[in-house]
Each structure stands twice: as structure tokens, then as C-alpha cells.
Amino acid sequence: xxxxxxxxxxxxxxxxxxxxxxxxxxxxxxxxxxxxxxxxxxxxxxxxxxxxxxxxxxxxxxxxxxxxxxxxxxxxxxxxxxxxxxxxxxxxxxxxxxxxxxxxxxxxxxxxxxxxxxxxxxxxxxxxxxxxxxxxxxxxxxxxxxxxxxxxxxxxxxxxxxxxxxxxxxxxxxxxxxxxxxxxxxxxxxxxxxxxxxxxxxxxxxxxxxxxxxxxxxxxxxxxxxxxxxxxxxxxxxxxxxxxxxxxxxxxxxxxxxxxxxxxxxxxxxxxxxxxxxxxxxxxxxxxxxxxxx
Numbered sequence: 001x002x003x004x005x006x007x008x009x010x011x012x013x014x015x016x017x018x019x020x021x022x023x024x025x026x027x028x029x030x031x032x033x034x035x036x037x038x039x040x041x042x043x044x045x046x047x048x049x050x051x052x053x054x055x056x057x058x059x060x061x062x063x064x065x066x067x068x069x070x071x072x073x074x075x076x077x078x079x080x081x082x083x084x085x086x087x088x089x090x091x092x093x094x095x096x097x098x099x100x101x102x103x104x105x106x107x108x109x110x111x112x113x114x115x116x117x118x119x120x121x122x123x124x125x126x127x128x129x130x131x132x133x134x135x136x137x138x139x140x141x142x143x144x145x146x147x148x149x150x151x152x153x154x155x156x157x158x159x160x161x162x163x164x165x166x167x168x169x170x171x172x173x174x175x176x177x178x179x180x181x182x183x184x185x186x187x188x189x190x191x192x193x194x195x196x197x198x199x200x201x202x203x204x205x206x207x208x209x210x211x212x213x214x215x216x217x218x219x220x221x222x223x224x225x226x227x228x229x230x231x232x233x234x235x236x237x238x239x240x241x242x243x244x245x246x247x248x249x250x251x252x253x254x255x256x257x258x259x260x261x262x263x264x265x266x267x268x269x270x271x272x273x274x275x276x277x278x279x280x281x282x283x284x285x286x287x288x289x290x291x292x293x294x
Contacts, residue, residue: 003075004083008183014075015175018068026063030056050144050152054159061163065171072175084174085222090230093288097281098221098230102237104274104281105217106245109238111271112210120206130205137204145246156243165236172198172215173222173231181223191219214238217282224289 003011031041033055038046046052073083081087120130144156172194181190195215199208218231225231 002077003072004077008179011179012183015068015072015179018072019064019171022068023060023064026060029063030059033059044140044143050147053140053144054155057159058163061159061167065167069167069171069175083178084170084228085226086170086174086228088227088229090225090227090233091288091292094221094225094230094285095233097285098234098237101217101278101281102234102241104278105214105238106241107267107271107274108278109210109214110267112213113207116209117206133203134206145243145250148251153243153247156247157240161236161239161243165239166232168198169218169222169228169232169235173218174228177219177222187223191216191223194219220282221285224285 003014006014030043034043034046034052035041037055038048038052040046043049043052043056069084070080074080076083079087144152144160176197177190177194180193181187184190184193195212195218198215198218199212202211204211218234221231221234222228
């Protein structure tokens with residue numbers, strides 16, 4: 001019997017077990033590889049922590065998101081790419097809008113990120129827990145982005161933009177979102193739940209709001225285009241442009257680790273303009289979807 005014939009709770013449980021199992025196995029493989037190469041299980045204690053981080057990130061990203069989502073899709077209908085809509089091309093006109101949105105959404109995300117940090121609790125055990133998780137993630141990001149060679153930039157783009165974008169979209173939009181929409185019997189509620197889970201599973205609470213908005217954007221791209229590759233493109237471009245901006249600013253001697261987008265002169269007018277342009281582009285995407293369903 002195929003998995004799609006089972007109850008939604010069983011399907012959700014199977015997907016969760018695939019992800020948890022994949023995360024545990026890939027984490028163990030990552031630690032074993034780092035142990036063999038650097039004689040320590042901690043990537044931060046390795047003689048070359050940057051390479052260790054990249055190796056670990058590659059293995060864990062594939063094992064936690066890509067392989068579980070593809071296995072889940074195969075269990076649905078015995079096809080690897082049908083359930084996730086990875087066998088369909090996105091509409092050409094929608095692709096053009098995503099190219100525009102990849103640029104205009106960056107300032108919007110910057111303002112949302114600053115707002116998110118401003119409303120976070122500053123005292124208490126919960127605040128300390130969230131701050132420690134954020135600092136740990138920032139420390140790892142600082143290590144890999146501090147390298148200035150062209151090879152380092154290419155490596156970061158391949159791992160933290162291309163690989164992360166593909167693997168995460170296969171899991172969240174390709175596997176989780178169709179299940180959420182069928183379970184709730186309401187595509188918009190399913191999209192909302194998918195975006196919430198997408199943001200929560202990153203475990204970076206200081207960026208929860210902008211990541212939630214990005215999750216909604218990616219989820220609607222999948223819903224409107226009926227193709228996994230449109231949100232993949234949007235995700236990869238967003239991560240890649242963020243890395244390129246950071247690389248360019250650091251090359252000019254600007255400390256991006258202690259800088260908010262709102263600290264930049266003219267950031268608010270820029271964000272407002274980009275918000276209006278983004279809104280028009282999203283309306284265009286929605287109208288393209290609506291007209292194709294008339």
C-alpha cells in the first residue's frame with residue numbers, strides 16, 4: 001500500500017521519522033569524518049574549522065532534508081519527483097518576477113530582521129537561551145565568511161546557497177507543504193503552517209519573523225507555479241545575494257557582523273520603495289496564477 005493511502009497523521013509521522021533519522025545518521029557520519037580527518041569530533045576544534053564546517057554542513061543538509069524528502073516522495077507514489085512537483089518546469093513569466101524579487105526583498109528582510117531583534121526579550125533564562133543559540137550560529141557564519149579568497153566565496157555559494165536552497169525546498173515545499181495543504185484542506189492554512197515550521201526549525205529566534213515571511217513567499221511560489229524549481233530558484237538567489245553583499249561589504253572594510261540594515265543611511269526609504277516593488281511583483285505572480293486557473 002502506498003503512503004498517500006494512509007492517514008495524514010501517519011504520513012506526518014513517517015516524514016518526521018525520516019527527517020530525525022536522517023539528521024542523526026548524517027550528524028554521526030559528519031562527526032566520524034571530522035574525527036578521521038582532524039582527530040576531534042568538534043568541527044570548531046579542528047585544525048581547519050572552516051573546511052570542517054563546510055563538510056559537516058554538506059553532509060547534514062543532504063541527510064536531514066534532501067534524502068528524507070525524496071524517500072518520503074517515493075513512498076507516496078513510487079516516483080521520486082512526482083509528489084514534490086520537481087518534474088515540472090515553472091512558468092517563464094513567474095521566473096522573471098522571482099529574479100526581480102530576489103533583489104527587492106533583501107532590504108525588506110533587513111528591516112524585518114532589525115525589528116525582530118528589537119522586540120526580543122533581553123533578560124531571563126529564555127532570553128539567554130535564545131541569545132546563546134544566535135551567537136553560536138553567528139560564530140559559525142563569521143568563520144566561513146571571514147575567508148576572502150575567490151575559492152572561499154565559491155565554496156560558500158555552493159554549500160550555503162545552492163545546496164541549502166535545493167535541500168530545504170525539497171523538504172519544506174516538496175514534502176511538507178503538500179501534506180499540510182491536504183491535511184488542513186485549505187491551501188492557505190497549509191502554507192501558513194509550512195512557513196511557521198520552516199522558520200522554527202532553523203532555531204534562530206532573532207530572525208524568526210523575516211524567515212517566516214520568506215517561508216510564506218517560498219510556499220506561495222510553490223503553490224502558484226505548481227513547480228518545486230521556482231521556490232528553489234528564489235531560495236538559492238536569496239542566500240547567494242546575501243552572501244555576495246556580505247562579501248562585498250567586508251571587502252570594503254565594513255564590519256557586517258555588528259551592523260544592521262537600518263544603520264545604513266537611507267535604509268528606510270530604500271526599504272519602503274523595495275516593499276512597494278515587491279508587492280507589485282507578488283500581485284503579478286498571483287494574477288498569473290489566477291489567470292491560468294480561469
